[in-house]
Amino acid sequence: MPPPPEYSRSNSFNVLIRRGVKMTHLQLVAAIAETGQVLSAAEKVGMTQPAASRLLAQLEKAVGAPIFRRHLRGVKLTEVGEILAKGATRMLSDLDLTQERIDQTLQGAHGIVRIGSVTGPSMQWLLPTVRDLRAEFPQIELTVHVDTSVKLTDALLSRELDFFLGRVPDGVDPRPFRFEPVSEEPIALVVRRGHPLSGRTELTLDDCLDFDWVMQPPGGLLRQTTENYLVSHGFRLPERTLGTTSTLFTLALVHDTDAIAPLARAVAEFYVRETGIGGRVDMLDVAPDLRVKTYGLVRRIEDEATPAAERVIRQLMERAPTPTE
Structure with missing residues (x-):
């Protein structure tokens, strides 16, 4: 059975507006999605709770389905309510961006x-x-x-x-x-100034694998790239690896230990410089073709x-x- 004309694709544009949905309705349902409370949502939009309840009833009539359920800690949007709230949030955000572009x-x-x-x-x-x-x-x-x-x-x-x-x-x-x-993003292996491998000629990756390594946690792109490079070139993975997302912590650990860290070359070069805050780490002369996609x-x-x-x-x-x- 074909849907009613009001719901057909060709006539669906502005259906909710023709049914009386206004900006305040959309602001309210977006606020409920954010707060989970009718009172908090009403205060956020700038109205009383009774006024918010009336608007919600109007909105449910317009969409033809319940948009929230009450529970002991507040309200929970129904599946229809979540769809409506996401659309409202997106539209309000687009309006903010439009005003920003105009300004x-x-x-x-x-x-x-x-x-x-x-x-x-x-x-x-x-x-x-x-x-x-x-x-x-x-x-x-x-x-x-x-x-x-x-x-x-x-x-x-x-x-x-x-x-x-x-x-x-x-x-x-x-x-x-x-x-x-x-x-592409070149990677450099970084160690502290005075590290046993620092300044060595004819250095190989195998020489580096007896030391601790500090890298991103498993799944990080730089870590995946480094480990794939080692395996594809016939090397074992480092036996001891510490994972961290912090570049600052990585550099602090490198500075205080003999750990080796793969870092973006641009970052490594910044900290290797003698001027400013750099000058306390070295880049190892090894794996020049190690690059992130x-x-x-x-x-x-x-x-x-x-x-x-x-x-x-x-x-x-x-x-x-x-x-x-």
Whole structure:
């Protein structure tokens, strides 16, 4: 039996609006999804609890199904309610971004640009670009979040970031993303200054495997790349490995022990320098072809960049490393 005309694909546009659903209804259901309480949601939207209850009844009538169930600790959205709340949250977020784009267009590329990056590109690519942007466009405020591609992908999907420098992780649906490839990411093995292997000529990876290693926890891309490289070249894996996501802790452990750490070469080179905060670690002259797969600029395919974000992206792509760097 065919669905009623009101539900047909050709007539479905704006059905909820024609049924009387207003912005306040959407703000309220999004707030309930966030708080799990009618009273808290009402306060968040700026209304009384009785007014919120009336709006919820109107909303249930409009969608033709219950959208929440009450329980001792508050309310829980039904499956229909969760679908509605997700759509409402997405629409409200899109409206905020639209207003941000309007403001930035009127003001001339003012505003906040939220950038994510994995560690290597943050040092090699993002840092010099940020330095130039601060001088040329001081009216653009930048926030930078450095993390793994897995966490940056989640932040991008939840619109906490405008874009990030990294990779779409394996196993993640690539369809929501636009990926502009830039370069592979060289890896260096880092040790403390004065390490038994430091400065040795004709060094091999086999010489390194008798020492402790400090790497990302299992599953991290840099660790996977390093271990795959060792196995594919006929070497055993290190017998003693400490896993950490912290570059600072990695460098502290390397500085205080004989541990060996694979790091993005751009990060290693920064800390090897004699000036500033570096000069206390060395890079081993081994495995020059050890590289993580290509990284690039990742953004949501369905969203247009704000004028300020577009300015930052153009500046980044002009400074993008070449594949040989």
